[in-house]
Amino acid sequence: MPWSELIPYLVIAPMTAGVGWLTNLLGIKMMFYPVNFVGIGHYFGWQGIIPRLRIRLTRNLVNISITKICSPKEVVMALDDGDAIENIQQLISPYINDWIEDVLVEQNVQAWQYTPEMVKRMVFSRVQEKLPGVAKGIFAEFADRADQLVDFAQIAENQVRDNPELLNELFLRCAGSELRFVIRSGLIFGFPLGCVQALIWYFYPYTWVLPVFGVFVGAGTNWIALKMIAHPADPVMVGPFKLQGLYLRRQPEVSKEFAEIFTSSFMSPKAFMDYLWEGPNSMEVHRIVHRHVRKALDKNMLGKVAAQIAVTADGFEKLKKKSVEYTADRIMETIDSPDANRKLAQPIVELIARRMSALKPKEFQQLLLPAFEQDQMLIVLLGGVLGGLVGFAQLIWLFGVSI
Numbered sequence: 001m002p003w004s005e006l007i008p009y010l011v012i013a014p015m016t017a018g019v020g021w022l023t024n025l026l027g028i029k030m031m032f033y034p035v036n037f038v039g040i041g042h043y044f045g046w047q048g049i050i051p052r053l054r055i056r057l058t059r060n061l062v063n064i065s066i067t068k069i070c071s072p073k074e075v076v077m078a079l080d081d082g083d084a085i086e087n088i089q090q091l092i093s094p095y096i097n098d099w100i101e102d103v104l105v106e107q108n109v110q111a112w113q114y115t116p117e118m119v120k121r122m123v124f125s126r127v128q129e130k131l132p133g134v135a136k137g138i139f140a141e142f143a144d145r146a147d148q149l150v151d152f153a154q155i156a157e158n159q160v161r162d163n164p165e166l167l168n169e170l171f172l173r174c175a176g177s178e179l180r181f182v183i184r185s186g187l188i189f190g191f192p193l194g195c196v197q198a199l200i201w202y203f204y205p206y207t208w209v210l211p212v213f214g215v216f217v218g219a220g221t222n223w224i225a226l227k228m229i230a231h232p233a234d235p236v237m238v239g240p241f242k243l244q245g246l247y248l249r250r251q252p253e254v255s256k257e258f259a260e261i262f263t264s265s266f267m268s269p270k271a272f273m274d275y276l277w278e279g280p281n282s283m284e285v286h287r288i289v290h291r292h293v294r295k296a297l298d299k300n301m302l303g304k305v306a307a308q309i310a311v312t313a314d315g316f317e318k319l320k321k322k323s324v325e326y327t328a329d330r331i332m333e334t335i336d337s338p339d340a341n342r343k344l345a346q347p348i349v350e351l352i353a354r355r356m357s358a359l360k361p362k363e364f365q366q367l368l369l370p371a372f373e374q375d376q377m378l379i380v381l382l383g384g385v386l387g388g389l390v391g392f393a394q395l396i397w398l399f400g401v402s403i
Helices: 003-032 054-069 072-081 084-106 110-114 117-144 152-161 165-174 176-203 209-230 247-266 269-278 282-299 301-310 313-335 338-357 361-365 369-373 376-398
Strands: 038-040 044-046 236-238 241-243
Touching: 003 165, 003 176, 003 209, 003 376, 054 152, 054 165, 054 338, 072 117, 072 338, 117 282, 152 165, 152 247, 152 269, 165 176, 165 247, 176 209, 209 247, 209 376, 247 338, 247 361, 269 282, 269 338
Parallel strands: none
Antiparallel strands: 038 044, 236 241
8 A cells, every 4th residue: 555545544543642632621621611601591501510510519529528527626626726716816916905995985985085094004904814715715615516506518608609710729729630631641542542443444444433433532531531530549550550540649739738728718717707607507606705705804804994984784785795796897807818817727727638638548539529520421422522523524534535
């Protein structure tokens, strides 16, 4: 056979490899993009699989991973063990004096402006002294009742509902290298399969061979690549080679990355506090905080001084109630900064990363597996359709066959 007639056969393998790369690239892109729905109306168009199913995937992710490695009580205790109380005190201490001034002025406590500076300093000092004890008491009760007061999945869902890109960021950062391998695998698997396709076509030049083999290559490379991300869970020796799911080999690294992203984006201290203070159990949370603050005020000289300034018992009760509300609002504003969130989140990050690193491979496998298996067949079918179309293109353009 002349070289000119062999050229179409030689082109099949690189063309198949290119198709494998393209189908895998499109499959991965379709998992994540576009972040928001693009199309006509509500049905004719496309939104990335993960952003579209973000609420369900987030709840499954939390239920499968986070709730199995740490309880709400352990998270609150981690905050306590991680000097969160001291951090909060350091954050709000510079503002305490101004807050007291604001509350008393707002409550129209006229005597305060005539109070000697020595008495004012005493009031400020007593509040500063009592703050750690009050915070410890609140944290202790939150820890004891955390399982009833906190829903991790709901906190995470609240974050992704209006931020569809968050789940994308989690998966792309935790499994970025594996996803890049999936895309490259189209070339890796596509070229040898293309060689087999060329040989079969050479000996059996039936019209259906190239399209059917194209379907097989396009679907097969996608399926194999997706499986290799998380399978097998436990290492399997095949001759001198050790096979294991790609991201399972990086369990300590993925655990740390997952813990940092999940804590900063899905369950930040700010989101945690927002949920407690404004969520479905907020009334009970408010009662806990009010009770501890009232107890502290009633037991120290601040209560006596404030009562004298407020003149009446009713005025003192209003002052205590307003103090709790005002302080809670100011604390929320104070911790709502990247630096404050990072300091407060660190003990939670360490807890989650440590527990995830210690998981058995089969348990760790479930961390990202639901996302890659969600609508997996759609990606495989996409590869098959594109592969079949390229098979027809090879048939027409390379060999001049009329359909």
